[in-house]
Amino acid sequence: MITNQKVIIEKWLHDHGSITHKQADRECGISRLSAVIFQLRKKGLNIETHTLIVKNRYGGISRVAQYQLKGHDKSMASWMDDFNGIVERAMSKYRSV
Numbered sequence: 001m002i003t004n005q006k007v008i009i010e011k012w013l014h015d016h017g018s019i020t021h022k023q024a025d026r027e028c029g030i031s032r033l034s035a036v037i038f039q040l041r042k043k044g045l046n047i048e049t050h051t052l053i054v055k056n057r058y059g060g061i062s063r064v065a066q067y068q069l070k071g072h073d074k075s076m077a078s079w080m081d082d083f084n085g086i087v088e089r090a091m092s093k094y095r096s097v
Contacts, residue, residue: 009036010045018068020052037067046070 008028012019024033041047048068056062 005030005036006039006043009033010040013040013045013047013067013069018050018066020064020066022064033067034065 005028009019009024009030012024012028019033021031021033024030024036030036037047037049046069048070050066050068052064052066054062054064
């Protein structure tokens with residue numbers, strides 16, 4: 001089992017290309033993603049930050065950071081679709097409560 005947060009996020013970026021805070025929290029159990037990204041950048045990884053505009057659970061607009069490993073071949077559009085799916089599932093969970 002991998003326990004080092006830097007290793008987990010680096011592997012995720014190599015496997016998937018990008019990550020958001022919500023993905024890191026849900027999929028990896030990491031709640032301070034920006035701190036891990038900072039350490040990976042110090043290590044030499046070329047990670048770009050993109051701002052995504054999404055609907056929040058209340059129907060308003062929120063901005064979230066997406067960290068992308070530069071040079072990874074998966075398109076931004078497909079990552080946006082993945083992220084919006086995560087947000088939609090979370091919103092439906094809160095609507096049912």
